[in-house]
Amino acid sequence: MPDTRMPHVVVFGLGGTIAMTSTANGGVAPALSAEQLVAAVPGLAETRIDVEVVDFRRVPGASLSFDDLDELAAAIEGHLAAGADGVVVTKGTDTIEETAFFLDLGQTRPEPVVVTGAMRNPTMAGADGPANLLAAIQTAAHPTARDLGGLVVFADEIHAASRVRKTHSTSGHTFVSANGGPLGYLVEGRPQVLNKPTTRVTVPGASTRQVEVGLVTMVLGDTGTLLRATADQFDALVVAGFGVGHVPANVVGILTELAAAKPVVLASRTGAGSVLTRTYAFPGSESDLIARGLIPAGFLDPLKARILLHRLLATGHDHNTIRAVFTGSGNA
Numbered sequence: 001m002p003d004t005r006m007p008h009v010v011v012f013g014l015g016g017t018i019a020m021t022s023t024a025n026g027g028v029a030p031a032l033s034a035e036q037l038v039a040a041v042p043g044l045a046e047t048r049i050d051v052e053v054v055d056f057r058r059v060p061g062a063s064l065s066f067d068d069l070d071e072l073a074a075a076i077e078g079h080l081a082a083g084a085d086g087v088v089v090t091k092g093t094d095t096i097e098e099t100a101f102f103l104d105l106g107q108t109r110p111e112p113v114v115v116t117g118a119m120r121n122p123t124m125a126g127a128d129g130p131a132n133l134l135a136a137i138q139t140a141a142h143p144t145a146r147d148l149g150g151l152v153v154f155a156d157e158i159h160a161a162s163r164v165r166k167t168h169s170t171s172g173h174t175f176v177s178a179n180g181g182p183l184g185y186l187v188e189g190r191p192q193v194l195n196k197p198t199t200r201v202t203v204p205g206a207s208t209r210q211v212e213v214g215l216v217t218m219v220l221g222d223t224g225t226l227l228r229a230t231a232d233q234f235d236a237l238v239v240a241g242f243g244v245g246h247v248p249a250n251v252v253g254i255l256t257e258l259a260a261a262k263p264v265v266l267a268s269r270t271g272a273g274s275v276l277t278r279t280y281a282f283p284g285s286e287s288d289l290i291a292r293g294l295i296p297a298g299f300l301d302p303l304k305a306r307i308l309l310h311r312l313l314a315t316g317h318d319h320n321t322i323r324a325v326f327t328g329s330g331n332a
């Protein structure tokens with residue numbers, strides 16, 4: 001007998017531009033509930049998807065914390081365990097690339113967890129929130145999106161959470177997967193996946209401790225002042241190096257000390273491509289830094305590397321396991 005049950009999707013509202021309206025003093029701020037967002041989507045009723053809403057937070061993307069994300073991950077797990085076919089998270093685009101990867105790392109179940117938002121708020125002509133939300137719900141409800149972990153659906157593109165980056169401050173096509181491209185597209189309301197990643201890292205389990213992971217970007221003429229002044233405050237660090245993973249010779253000493261004391265991951269500040277491991281051989285080159293104990297991030301950009309490092313530490317993994325996860329994952 002065919003399965004005639006309507007797919008059940010749970011939409012969590014967290015705020016962001018998609019949920020903003022005008023304030024009395026001018027400008028916009030998060031105000032709309034998840035229920036209001038769903039009610040504003042034309043054509044949703046015709047999809048025959050059963051939508052439940054959870055009004056989770058009403059904050060700008062910049063104000064979300066790891067505690068919020070831990071709570072969100074637990075709530076998502078609860079709804080999926082209770083039988084939901086998929087989940088959509090609506091939130092501020094400013095931290096979508098980090099939030100989606102956080103949820104992706106914790107998702108060991110087959111159901112899709114789809115994150116979306118809007119670049120044009122509901123008071124503007126051509127607001128993109130309703131179209132993005134409809135596409136996200138259609139993706140979360142569809143069997144094609146199962147076993148892909150965390151996804152970002154935006155402007156009718158489906159992106160892997162581990163790859164996607166916000167690349168433009170205002171464009172509606174801000175979300176780009178520079179490493180490998182989008183996984184697929186929404187076509188006539190149906191998700192079509194053309195390009196599946198071959199590896200996916202997961203870090204199951206709830207956080208058991210509070211950790212702080214710093215991110216320091218190398219800049220021309222860097223002498224390590226920022227690293228020296230702040231590194232003690234962090235349990236681990238990501239260094240966004242030049243190009244394939246380089247730092248000025250001046251910074252090698254402090255990084256050597258830090259890598260002996262805590263996990264220090266080396267990523268590229270370029271925004272695409274992998275750090276290398278054995279091509280350049282001068283003080284501050286990638287091979288020099290790796291020999292000094294830094295951990296190469298592979299294809300993970302600095303923001304993604306920080307989320308993976310945070311999740312590994314928060315769930316109790318030690319330095320050696322962290323190294324093994326970063327170097328063994330392929331990080332694609």
Ligand code: ASP
Pocket residue numbers: 015016017018059060061062091092093094095117118119
């Ligand atoms: N501009 C952001 C957005 O698109 C604001 C935020 O992240 O809350 O939602």
